[in-house]
Amino acid sequence: MASLYTPYTLTLSPPPAPPHIQLQFRFLRDGEVTSAPKILRLFRGYSDIADVQLVFFAEGGEYSNTCSVSLAVFLAQGEWLAIGLDDALPRRIRATYLAFAESGTYTFNITSGEGGGQQGDPARVAARVRVERLPVNREVVLLERPIDGEWRLAGYGPTPGGSVEIDLRVVGGDVYALAVDDYGVRFVADLAVQVGQRIRPTQYTGWVYEITQAGQLPSVEPAWWAAVGENPSQPLGTARAVARRYFQPIALGPGPVEVV
Template sequence: MATIAHDYYSVDVSSPRPPTSQIQFRLWRDGQVTTGQKFLRVYRSVLELSKLEAVFWAEPGSGEYTNIERLDLALLLAQGDWLVLGVDDSAPRRVRGANLALGEPGVYTFNITSVDGGGGEQGDPALAHARVRVERVPSSREVVLLERPADGEWRVAGYGPTPGGSGEIDLRVVGGDVYAMAVDDYGVRFVADLAVQVGQRIRPTQYTGWVYEITEAGQLPSVEPAWWAAVGENPSQPLGTARAVARRYFQPIALGPGPVEVI
């Protein structure tokens, strides 16, 4: 912080800090809380392992909750998925890598396990042919496939996108009924002065059914605006120095059980 001092007054010329997101991790080993020291390292991608972006650790004797870091929110959102490597050196050593979307502040649970997600590699490989329409128009959505085996214990069989409205999603199935759930983009809660990119979605702090998709990059206003609904041709409107259009948020819709193709 810099201050210009005079005999009768002083002026603070420090620049405002960009919005940050407070992130903490809860680290498990094979789905359980253990006391050994654990580390979690965050990178942009597997091609940029020489550049470490952030480090979280859980102290020995506790081994569960990590330190808290404040990370640049605009950078987190612009990157999208981050490569996260979890390491537990307690014998036998466990290492797990996963791509995570980090944006909303909070505590993220990360399971350092020998099988992805505590069972993601169980079952026979299969394919689901997914098609999503919103108001009769093909739409890109995330689709999650849930399976209910004979023992009644629900499990995630797989998930994936439907670019352009359709896609094939890789699954692991154990012979149960499979249900599909399509999930809309809920966006990021409004943060004052946040730098935003084209395609990102912002939602009001008091949600009323609409989210706002950025059409021109810029910076959100310092004070939350009066939000608007989509009217007529739904033209973009100023949102700070950015521009955005109102989009209806559609609640998740589930269908099933449906057929899958076992490979």
């Protein structure tokens, strides 16, 4: 008697792994490569300094180990407190805040901060940024051209609410301001995104996409769109986004600063 039973198997595909980035550090000491071991620890902030998140160690003094970390976690955190240590005498330590948006080898200079040369007089400048006549938070970089013609960084800072006074160090030269728009993060499949983040197509065509509803980017890069009419939000995976024009950096100057 023939059997009607047909054996079969059911295979479930595991969900796609969330996007990760690979981080490595190249360590310098006072701007130079040295052979003494160096270590860098990442923390979420000063109040969480007892809770180390990542450790990078360079036994040979220059290149550290590589860590694979969740891109969504790093973007959601924003800035991370980084503390680097070179225990060779005289010992050096440096603490600063770092932000990461993609894989790479990042240079970290462990320096005493006692470099020679004139550091400049304290000053301030009022910075105001408008995009399409509306106040926005953007990075403003101040460059100074002293009498010797050698350009230097005088200061920088964001403009929360659209305007702020930025602290500078000047040496009596002409000061120019450079306003930088948010270029966004290059599209990564299945990336978890938050409201306010900007996503940039892998083939940039003049538009970036601002997340208006949190979710996850699609597994395949979509057909990107331009802002039309009232520019309604559109699905972007399980998230939603609106198209925003990316504005090239704008420079002004020279302009007056207030020495304090």
